[in-house]
Structure formats: C-alpha cells, structure tokens
Amino acid sequence: MELFSLTISEARDLLDRKKISVKDLVRSICERIDAVEDRVKAFITVKEDHALKTAEEVQGKIGKEPGSLLGIPLAIKDNICTKDILTTCSSKILFNFIPPYESTVTSRLMEQGYILIGKANMDEFAMGSSTENSGFHVTRNPWDLESAPGGSSGGPAAAVAADECIAALGSDTGGSIRQPAAFCGVTGLKPTYGRISRYGLVAFASSLDQIGPITKDVRDSAILMNIISGHDPLDSTSVPLPVPDFTAVLGQDIKGLKIGVPKEYFIEGIDREVEVLVKDAIKRLELLGAIPVEVSLPHTGYAIAAYYIIATSEASSNLARYDGMKYGLRTEGKDLIDTYMKTRANGFGAEVKRRIMLGTYALSAGYYEAYYKKAQQVRTLIKQDFEKVFKEVDVFITPTSPTPAFKLGEKTEDPLQMYLSDIFTISVNLAGVPGISIPCGFTTNNMPVGMQIIGKHFDEESILKVAFAYEQSTEWHKRRPNL
C-alpha cells in the first residue's frame, strides 16, 4: 500500500509507532501530486517545499508533544485564509492576495501539528457546483477526467479522491462540501451552522457558510471535527457549546434509531441508479437495526428559490469590498467610478457577476419585501419543517445530489440546471442543521454515488454514528480511482 492512500488514523498509527517518518509520508504525497496533478488540477497553490520543511520540524515532536495531526498533510480550500500564503478564492480579483492573518480553523490545525500541502481549487468565491467557475483552471473528477468533480469544493474533494492529500477542509454554503464529496466518492461533512468558526473564511453568504472536513472515511471526519469545532471569540456567530469527542460514537449500535426518508427527495428527475443505490443503503441500515420512517418536508420545493435570493443578497454585500482600493486587482480608470467598474469587470467571473446582480436586485428599495424578506420567511418555514420531523426521527437520509458527476461543460450554459444539482443539499444550509455525504455505491459507469445523512442542530454525533455503521458494513469508501 502506498503511503499517500493512508487515512489520518492509519497514518497517525504508523507515524506514532515510527514505522514511517513524516518525511516519508510528505514525500509520498508530493510524488503523487507530481504524478497526477497535471490531469486532476486540484490545486491553485502546491506547497511542496513548505511541506517538506515543516515535516522536519514536526518529526521531532512526535511522541513528545501532543498533536493529533503531527505530520499529516492536508489540503485547504483556497477560500480559507492562511497567513503569508496566497489565498485567492479562485478569483482574479484576489490573484495576489496574501493574508496577514490565519483563519481560526487552520490555526487549530496548526496547534495539532498539521502540514499544509496546498491550497485547493474551487468555484470562484464558492459560487458553483462544478469548479468550472474557477478564475484560474478547471479541476477534473479523478474517477473520470471528463467529468466535473462537483463544487464548489471540487479541488479539495478531487485532491482527497486522488490521494494528493490525506484529507482536506472545504466550505459548504448550499452543498459545496457534500456534493463534490458525493461526485468524487469521498466523505464530506457540513457541520451545524455556528459549530465551526468562520473567522478567516472568505465570505460568500455569511448566514449559510460553514467549514467542514472532506476525508477518506468517517473516522477522519470525526477526528477533524474534534479539532476545528467550538466557539471562537473572533466569530460572534460561533456557538459557545461544549464540543463532544466525535470519535466516541463511532462503532455504537444504531438499533432502534429512526431514520426519516423524506418523500419530497425521491422525486421525478432523480437519476434511476442514484435512487436505487440510496434505497439499497437505507435497506442496509434497516438490516443493521435502524427503523426507516417516511416523512414529509413540505416546503422543500421552495428551497432553491429562497436560497438563491438569500445567498446572492448576502454575496452582493460581502463582495463589495473588492473595489481595487486596498488589495487585490486594481484596473485604473479615468476616475473613481471608472476604476471601480473596470476593476470589478476584470476581476469577477460571469457567475459571480450574475449573483452580485441578482442579490443587488433582491435587496433594492421596492423589491426587498417581495424577495429578501419573503425568502427569509420561507427559510423559517423550512427550518420548522425540519424541527417538526426531528420530533419523530433521529436522522434523515436522502441522495446527496440527484445525479452522479456530470460531464464538464454539460451545464455551464444553463445556470438553472447547475443550481438544481444542489437541490437536496440546500435545505440543510437554510435550516442550519448538519449533513454528511458518504459513498453508497457506484453506477454502471463506475462513478461514485453519495448519500446524505442529515441530523438535528448540533447533533453531528448521530450522523457520524449512522455514517460509520453504514461505512463499516460496506467497502465503497475503500475504492480508489484509476489514475
């Protein structure tokens, strides 16, 4: 077995028992990147020298200092600020932006001794579902280089699937961790809103954004959750709740656990193979002792509309700071307004412009009540749908995306079709609850399919428990693409 294909827990064990050195592991990852990155293009910035240098520093700490990530190379999505290291958000407008500060999540990873291997590609400002909206290059799905890796965390998901890192951090605003995890056959967790600090995460839609782990298995997801969770005084929206040991629930029995199967999620338009695989997975969970219950989330149909108003409204304001005055791209014009316009015209891509315009419109005088306010009311109803059903069940299960990975270029001309690929993930962000996507099988074309397990607010433990029980009874997570 190659070292680059290890999980965090496997690598930890080998490193702690001195079977391998940190340098061995980092070298293996670097060699893997050298071998496949040309084809996958998961990264915007690769930090091989930095990683090898850190490897030496970290080696001496193993066995002497605490640190659950000592020597573990991780990829970080390029919208998470890393001090003194280029952070572009895959946007030309931040093509040269080097943050003078570290995000809270990466600070916490650093405290545990992680090694940054690179900054991963994404849709510009996390706006997209295929990573085709990157301002720099397209990332390819390691299972089929002609297919999209999903998005917006397509870079981190592809990097994990292609073994270009041991694990990664992504961000999820409407499905941006879960959908690419499903498309790339890996595990992606979107935590409860407020569970993880957003300090240092370049904002897309502040009330929906959440950072989470993208990993090779469920245990690694729990390990990273243990590190990055918890209140942060720098983020008022992070919640001061105690953080449990998420690995403690792994292996616990799921007998008698009630699993909601929302009827609105198995509808026309869903890919036949996806439907069958997810239903098979539910049957398997039943065999493990869980009790499936059909439930209804009646406002599901309004989720995408509400999401695209709220997310774009917040984005239109969040992206106002990119004006060419302080940092990033500046295109000099004949006066102030001209400089603003030229800078933003050159700096932002088409999808970002489209969403800024949508959001600006939705917040404008005379439209605010009809759009933004209405969308917030819908959001409340969706939240109530979840609260109501969670009185009856412990978790929900749905497909992560209606289809397996689609071909590159297939949906770029039709934004609405692209938006629909997040139809099953968006409600989770609107409700603020946690959701995880894990592999639940492969199509006849050997493309991975993901199922989504959704939990109550701050109950990541239940979804990790169910995900782990399922994963341990299957071998899907062990499959690797042929690269």
Next chain:
Amino acid sequence: MKYEAVIGLEVHAQMLTETKIFCGCSTKFGSEPNTQTCPVCIGMPGVLPVLNQKALKFAIKTGLAMNCKISPYSRFARKNYFYPDLPKGYQISQYELPICEHGCIEIVVDGEIKKIGITRVHMEEDAGKNIHGEEEKHSFVDLNRAGVPLMEIVSEPDIRSSGEAVEYMKKVRTILRYLGVCDGNMEQGSLRCDANVSVRPTGQKEYGTRTEVKNINSFRFVEKALDYEIRRQIKVLEDGGKIVQETRLWDSTRDMTESMRGKEEAHDYRYFPEPDLVPIIVEHKWIGEIKKSLPELPDIKRDRFVSEYALPDHDADFLASEKPLAAWFEEAVKLGGQPKIVANWVQGDLMRLLNEESKSIEECPLKPEQLVDMLTLIENGTISGKIAKTVFEEMYKRSKKIVTFQPSEISTSSSGEIVKEMGLTQISDKSEIEKVVDEVIAKHPKEVERFRSGEEKLIGFFVGQVMKLTKGKANPQIVNELLKKKLSF
C-alpha cells in the same frame, strides 16, 4: 404670509470607548494615518466583526437618559454603498430594530419647557477619511477612524426654529457629557449633526417638502445653516416655486447651503440584517443595573438646585449644564457658602477668569474651599465685596502657578494671607474714614454745592473719591453713612 419651520435633527456622537466598535484598535484622535487599523477595520476578506460591549452599554445609558425604551431584541444591519473611505463597501449600522426608541428630552424655550421627541438612538461604525490635494494626481485614505463607535440620535420633527435647534443640541451634548459617553467636541468632529428642514404656512398641519442639510459641525453653524435654509425655502415658496426634496451641504466659508444630490440620485442603501453579528439580546436585569448606575441627570439636578438652594431658574440651569461645574458649586455650598452668593461668584468672576484662558471647569486651579474661605472674609468684614474681586483674581493666579508646578514663585494662595500680604484689609475704623471723608468734602466745594442743591446722584462721585484715597479698602457702608451725614449739613 407667515411661515413656520419644522426641523428634525440627526446627531452623530462619537462614543468615548478606548477601542473601536468591532475590533480592538485604538480610537485615539490624531495619530499617523492608518496606524490604528487591523484586518477587521480595513475590511480584509474573511474577517468578522465582534461587538464592543462597552459601546452597547453606552448606547443603553444614552437611551435611558433620553427616556427611551430599550429594545430587549435589536440587531445590526448593513448599509451598502461604495466609497474609498468605507473599506467593506457597507457600514454596519442599525436599521429596523435599533437599540433605543421612543424617547424625549426637554429644552427651555422662552422660559417654558418644551419636549422634543427622540425617535431612536442607534449604534453604528464611523467611516475613514479621504484626503485630497496633497498630491496632484492622487487621493489618500486614512482608516484610523473606520470602525470608531458612533451613536446616531434622531429627533422627531418637533423643532420649530434655529434657536430651538441650538438648545436641543446643547441639551444633547450636556446629557452625553454627563453620562461620559461622548466628549461633545464639535471641532474634532465627535459631535456632528444633519438637519431635516421644511417650512409651512403658520397654522397648516401638513408638513412641507423637506431638505436634508449636512455638514453642520458647530453650534454657530447650527443656527446659521438652519436660518439660511429656512429663509431660502420661504423665498422659494414666496416666489411661487416648489421645494425640491434633496440633500444640501452647508458651506461654512460662504454661509450658505447648496444642493449636493437630488431625490433621483439618492442612494439606495439596500439595508439588510447583518449576518455576521448575532441579534443583541439585552436582559431586563442588565437594563435595571445600568439605570441604577446613571448619574443624576441635568434636568433633575437643575430642579433640585432650584428647590434645595432656592436658586433662580437661570442660575440653576447654568450650573447644571456641566456636571463638573455643578459639582464645584455644590462642594462650595457644602463647605458653608451661601448658595446664591456662590452661584454669583461662579457665574461671574470664576467663569470670566476661565473663559479668558478658554479653560473648562475641570481645569480650574481654584478649589471650592478657597472661595468659601474668601466669602468668610467678606462676611466678617475683613474685606469688602469690591476688594474681594481683587483677592479672588489674585488667588486664582497664584493657584494656577501652584497647579502648574511653579510653587516657589509664590508664598501662599489662601485669601487670608493674600489680604494680609497685599494690605487689603477693610478699614472699618470710623475716625480713620471720617478723616478721608472730610478731606474729600474740603477738596470739592463745587460738587458739595451741587449735591446740596438737589443733585443727589453725586453721592457716587464722593464715594468714589473716598475709595480712591483708601485704595478701595474703606468699608463702603460706613463711607456712605458718613458722607450722607456730612453732606446734608
């Protein structure tokens, strides 16, 4: 036709917190450009605001002092517009749910108390400052001020003249300074105001079309700008024109307002709730605690001065206008000074001496007990009221030297010692004064003649002459008494 003005003021007050409203940067005034900044107040990608709890407390204090309801649930909102001094492209302010609402304060108009409604008091962050003209082709941005906490105090359209507006502004300033939440310094911009002005024929109920006048940054300009704008609007109407709803800028160099932007160009700020900050939940108990910690407020203090010390309204109003001034006065009274006499000295000689050096009462070198000691000298006849003025001024000058660490140059600053040292003790010895009186009468036979033939106001002349010869030390009562006796023969 007679017209009436309708005015509402929006006052921006900079809060006296040490750090900015959403980050830990200092709020100190006058530092090198961009030295008091961090990723948060510069608006870098991915950073988040965290509310300064002291700013919240200051806003609640202000709301309570202005009789507002404190909202148990309020929130911040984003006000979106592009400008280089606004690093995030939006200002974090409050919109739909401000922290304080529905209050009022009292002002005195022609001796009558008038209530001015307070629509709301809300918190927001200040913007930075654009600097033009230092270099031909470039402008610069200083973000030291970006993120400094402000309160916006919005009045109801209850103000009817520029005079009332000035009274209102003064009252707002007094309250803010009493609470210690704002230094009220208009020159440095810690207190600024915009005015909404309209006029209507006296007796008409409906409001006229209003204009907003911006950039009013001194009490003098409040009066001037409003008078100008009211006159301008009346003239437009009288000439058969219509008022255009617009924003106008006060130009203090030309003493006029001019159009800045019309209704069509008005910004659409696209307000929406700030998702980076959680709603502000203020517990009833905390409001109670803050309420208890409030100082005695100016109106209550003024009323107490009237009832407790029998001061005339005018005196009480003046003394209560500044908390340290009121404290100085009350200290003197506690030490035994007669309230009205102390009030006279404070408003008269003390204020004159302070004003001459543009000093505030906080910088006053004289202590209340010094005044009280001197008043005892007047009471027991050691010095006359007139001589006391000289003593007071000397005492002030000497105390100032002590305060400014030049004590070696002077021996004492006590009034008793000054009187002795300068030989200012009042002459109350009748025979001694009689000699001088005789001398004066002998020297001015013509005036004596005129006095005796009925020109009685000449008594003042004789008193003056006696005082001149005694260097003002003669007891004026005895002088008067002796002169009347001798002249009537």
